[in-house]
Amino acid sequence: MGAMTRRIDIVEVGPRDGLQNDPGDLTTNQKLEFISRLEACGVKRMESGSFVSPKAVPKMADSGEVFRGLDRDSAVRHIALALNEKGIRRAIDARADEINFVLVAGEGFGERNQRMTPQQSADMLATCAPLVHEAGIPLSATISVAFGDPYSGEVDPAVVANLAAQAQRAGVAEIGLGDTIGVATPWNVRAVIDRVRMEAPDVYLRLHFHDTRGAGLANVAAAVESGIDVIDASCGGIGGCPFAPAATGNVATEDVVYMLERAGFETGLDLGKLIETAKWLETVLGHPVSSSLSKAGGFPG
Numbered sequence: 001m002g003a004m005t006r007r008i009d010i011v012e013v014g015p016r017d018g019l020q021n022d023p024g025d026l027t028t029n030q031k032l033e034f035i036s037r038l039e040a041c042g043v044k045r046m047e048s049g050s051f052v053s054p055k056a057v058p059k060m061a062d063s064g065e066v067f068r069g070l071d072r073d074s075a076v077r078h079i080a081l082a083l084n085e086k087g088i089r090r091a092i093d094a095r096a097d098e099i100n101f102v103l104v105a106g107e108g109f110g111e112r113n114q115r116m117t118p119q120q121s122a123d124m125l126a127t128c129a130p131l132v133h134e135a136g137i138p139l140s141a142t143i144s145v146a147f148g149d150p151y152s153g154e155v156d157p158a159v160v161a162n163l164a165a166q167a168q169r170a171g172v173a174e175i176g177l178g179d180t181i182g183v184a185t186p187w188n189v190r191a192v193i194d195r196v197r198m199e200a201p202d203v204y205l206r207l208h209f210h211d212t213r214g215a216g217l218a219n220v221a222a223a224v225e226s227g228i229d230v231i232d233a234s235c236g237g238i239g240g241c242p243f244a245p246a247a248t249g250n251v252a253t254e255d256v257v258y259m260l261e262r263a264g265f266e267t268g269l270d271l272g273k274l275i276e277t278a279k280w281l282e283t284v285l286g287h288p289v290s291s292s293l294s295k296a297g298g299f300p301g
């Protein structure tokens, strides 16, 4: 296919979404080893930590140290997650290469995860965005529970599109649509993408799926068919949100890479090294990971 090969960029979220809720406890040095192993797999963009309350998410309490320990000579863009002004200031101090702000599309999850209504999360973004712009740091935002809220139920795509429009006005360059609890289907993935594009036409879209109810890879395929070319994934398929009941991991990076590359897309990631990294993760986390490729291996061999 040569020059015509379509490129899909994968944002690795294992060191943040992956580790924030895993029963295994990695030391700061083990987190840094995870990050450098991912770099060796070809990862160019990754969520490397989270600047939230350490009481809310103890596993991310050492994100400041993680950012201090990063190899800044590499070309990797390290993203810091934040959802309030204190977190934004901490992420700027940590010299994050990009800040990903968390908007919330559901009332129930918003209350438990960040003590904000959807509109309060948009207002917080509008307050914080100028700080990030002044610091010259690229700003993105992920709309969590964009396909369903574990406490309030169905989420109206109009609410998601309205949050996206407000984020666009705040100068956000890229919006992630997050299926935090894994309830999206390929058909509503298309519908939500279309709706968001109508109301926030100038932002780039990234899709974030959790494989909680078996539709994760199908949703990735639907997003790619809808023209999306940035997908979040976590090595091993580890992860989940501590404030979502029965949460499970993101779609696994190696599973997404396998599916896309077998279909002729280019990801720039090394499948063999990703599988090795998932197996290394099992040893440091002390439990098996959920990805299919770490068990079955690629094809053809």
Ligand code: COA
Pocket (backbone or CB within 6 Å): 020, 050, 051, 052, 053, 054, 055, 056, 057, 083, 084, 085, 086, 087, 088, 090, 102, 112, 113, 114, 115, 144, 241, 242, 243
């Ligand atoms: N970084 C570090 N500490 C923070 C913080 C941040 N970004 N934001 C608040 N805190 C601290 C406050 O300083 C305060 O500390 P203290 O008790 O020592 O005085 C404490 O947290 C409570 O602050 P408050 O503003 O009252 O927050 P809250 O208790 O209403 O909780 C959040 C709101 C947003 C801080 C909290 O729910 C949170 O961090 N949630 C993160 C959820 C998450 O990461 N989910 C997964 C990813 S989406």
Ligand code: ZN
Pocket (backbone or CB within 6 Å): 017, 178, 179, 180, 208, 210, 240, 241, 250
């Ligand atoms: Zn997530």
